[in-house]
Amino acid sequence: xxxxxxxxxxxxxxxxxxxxxxxxxxxxxxxxxxLIDDKADAAIRDLTITxxxxxx
Numbered sequence: 001x002x003x004x005x006x007x008x009x010x011x012x013x014x015x016x017x018x019x020x021x022x023x024x025x026x027x028x029x030x031x032x033x034x035l036i037d038d039k040a041d042a043a044i045r046d047l048t049i050t051x052x053x054x055x056x
Contacts, residue, residue: 012040014030014031014034016029016030016033017030018030018031019031019032019045019046019048020032020033020035020053022052022053022056028056031043031045032053032056035056036056
């Protein structure tokens with residue numbers, strides 16, 4: 001698909017090996033942090049959409 005549509009992609013593993021949890025200080029960790037920080041445009045994992053994740 002990338003060749004046909006003319007875009008590049010990179011697959012990487014999240015170093016925290018976590019979907020993402022909202023910390024007490026209001027920041028996210030894991031995949032959610034990568035998405036918020038624009039380190040990733042998409043996350044492919046069994047990521048359940050919780051109320052907190054949906055608001056982020």
